[in-house]
Amino acid sequence: MWSSTLKRTMTSLNAPITIRIAAPDDHLALTRLAALDSADSIPPGRVLLAEVDGELRAALSLQDGSAVADPFHPTLHILELLRTHAGGEAEQRGRRRRRLRLRYALA
Numbered sequence: 001m002w003s004s005t006l007k008r009t010m011t012s013l014n015a016p017i018t019i020r021i022a023a024p025d026d027h028l029a030l031t032r033l034a035a036l037d038s039a040d041s042i043p044p045g046r047v048l049l050a051e052v053d054g055e056l057r058a059a060l061s062l063q064d065g066s067a068v069a070d071p072f073h074p075t076l077h078i079l080e081l082l083r084t085h086a087g088g089e090a091e092q093r094g095r096r097r098r099r100l101r102l103r104y105a106l107a
Contacts, residue, residue, distance in 0.1 A: 015052045017078060019085050022047040022059065029056045030068075037068040048086055050078045062086055 022030060026049060030042040033056050045063025049056060058069040060082040067082070069075035 017057075017081060018049075018051040019082065020049055020051075022049050026056070030059055032056075033059060033070060034068045036070055036072070039068045043068060048082050050075075050082050052078070058082060060086055 026047075027042070030047065030049075034040075034042045043059055043061030043064075043066045045061055048060045048062060050058040050060075052073070056070070057073055058067060058075050058078045060067045060079065065083075065086070067079055069079055
């Protein structure tokens with residue numbers, strides 16, 4: 001019994017993780033995930049999703065950093081990955097804004 005649980009956990013920790021921005025079609029899956037996590041609502045604004053083997057495991061709001069995750073799977077490492085990815089997204093947006101300001105200042 002324990003080896004089966006351990007094997008499943010190890011497989012999910014080593015499985016490929018897909019990170020992407022949520023689309024309108026993801027609303028139902030986000031609602032289900034929020035319900036599993038006992039959250040009042042889905043994360044607001046633009047949302048990063050993390051999928052493992054095609055299953056939604058975690059979601060992180062780029063607007064306020066709120067998150068929901070599947071409590072029946074190990075997700076701490078996935079949430080950290082989403083937060084790291086979100087930090088990179090914010091950094092890129094900041095660089096784009098600085099470049100645009102510089103272009104307009106030079107024009």
